[in-house]
Amino acid sequence: MISLLIPSRRSSVAFYDPVHAGSRAAGTDTARRAELDELEAQLAKQLAEVRTERDKLAVAERVLERMTGQIAEERASTGSAPGQVGRCPRAPSATSPICCGGI
Template sequence: MDPGLLERITARRAELDELEEQLAKVLSEVRAERDKLAVAERVLERVSEQLANERASAMPTPGQVGGRAVMLIPHRAPDVEEAMLPPDYQRILAAVRQAAGPVIWVSAARPGRTHDNTAARHDHILARLRTAGLGALADLGSAAWTTTYVAP
């Protein structure tokens, strides 16, 4: 038997044994990290479920007005968070906060039964705002005012 060949086989076996040890160590680290990720995933799922349940219980309940479905908005109180408002109203509040200048609503006193659109048309609010170089921010329910409104 060739002693050089036997020496090369022994050296290669030693290299492979060392590589096997390194790979076993890396594999162990990978498995440990995967286990940690599995735990993190379960925690995230539980937290997400809790948040979804909290949001669902905090959402305003639909109601009926005049036979039509409407979203009831919770009364503002010190303990009521903005997150409890419907998303449309949250976007309106965010737009008002981001406005470059003061946000003003001008309205004459009207009976409580007067709709906002009716009051705005009667008092020519949009024309006055345009004359002053201002615009109006409204939800989509105000689309009847004019075609020049901004919906958040």
């Protein structure tokens, strides 16, 4: 609400100016709308980035599942256990895990 004080001989008289009060409020509304439009654009961009990242993650998860399955099949067919490594040909005996380090 915009009011003007107009001095008179007796006292001040308050005068309400509805024309300018509306334009001032409209200016504030326009500025707020611009802020919200900018925020909406930023959020839309972030949402697109999140969806892209989620899609990439889903692809990586499928690849990991496929590779895990292939490794499990290979282990089942060869009979090797996880973490089992071949024996060094230069080890002193088949039961000794000591290796020469490839020398």
